[in-house]
Amino acid sequence: MELRWSDRLGPCAAGWFKPVILLPHAAAEWPAEMRAQVIIHELAHFYRRDLWVQIATRLVAALHWFNPLSAVLRRWSAVERETACDALVVQHRGDAVAYAESLLSLASTPSPQACAPVLTLMSQQRSQLQRRIRELFASDTSRTRKWLMFDAALATAAILLLVACSISGPALKSTVAKRMQEEVELRLSADPFPGER
Numbered sequence: 001m002e003l004r005w006s007d008r009l010g011p012c013a014a015g016w017f018k019p020v021i022l023l024p025h026a027a028a029e030w031p032a033e034m035r036a037q038v039i040i041h042e043l044a045h046f047y048r049r050d051l052w053v054q055i056a057t058r059l060v061a062a063l064h065w066f067n068p069l070s071a072v073l074r075r076w077s078a079v080e081r082e083t084a085c086d087a088l089v090v091q092h093r094g095d096a097v098a099y100a101e102s103l104l105s106l107a108s109t110p111s112p113q114a115c116a117p118v119l120t121l122m123s124q125q126r127s128q129l130q131r132r133i134r135e136l137f138a139s140d141t142s143r144t145r146k147w148l149m150f151d152a153a154l155a156t157a158a159i160l161l162l163v164a165c166s167i168s169g170p171a172l173k174s175t176v177a178k179r180m181q182e183e184v185e186l187r188l189s190a191d192p193f194p195g196e197r
Helices: 025-029 032-047 050-063 068-093 096-107 123-136 141-189
Strands: 002-006 012-014 020-024
Touching: 002 025, 012 032, 012 050, 020 025, 020 032, 032 050, 032 068, 032 096, 050 068, 068 096, 068 123, 068 141, 096 123
Parallel strands: 002 020
Antiparallel strands: 012 020
C-alpha cells in the first residue's frame, strides 16, 4: 500500500495490483482526525475490493448499453460502496458527527479543476451526500436490515433481468432466422411458372 500526493486527483483509491491512495496536497493542512478518516475510507475500498466491483459493473453497463437498468445498477452500486465505506469509518473512529462534518468540509472545498465547491455543482451529488450523511446516523438495525434486504432483492432482480435480456436476444434472433429460412425454402420449392402446365 502506498500513499501519494496529487495536484489533480484525490482523495481516491487507485490500482488493482499496486494499491495507491491519492491525497490532494491540501490534505497536509487538514486536521489529523479528518486525514485519518479519509485514509480509512479509502482503505475500506481496498478491503471490500470495490475497485474490482467497479470495473465489473462498468463492464456490465458497457455490454448492456441498451438496457437502462444497467446504468441504474451502476449508479446504485457506486452509492452503496461509498455508504459501506462510510460505515466502516464510523465503526473504527466511533464519531459519526465528526465524520459528517468532514464530509461536508470536503464537499464544500473547491477542487483544483473546479471553480466551485462540489455542493454547488450537481443536485445528484448533493442528494448522494445527503444520503451518505443520513445513513451515518441510521441507528435502527431493523430498518437497516430491511433496507439491506430490499437492496439485495433489487440487485438480484436487476441481474436476473439483465440475464433474461441476454438470453432472449439470441433466442429471438434464432427464431426469426428459422422462419426466414423456412420461407426461403418454401419459395424455392414452389413452381416458378404455375400457369404453363
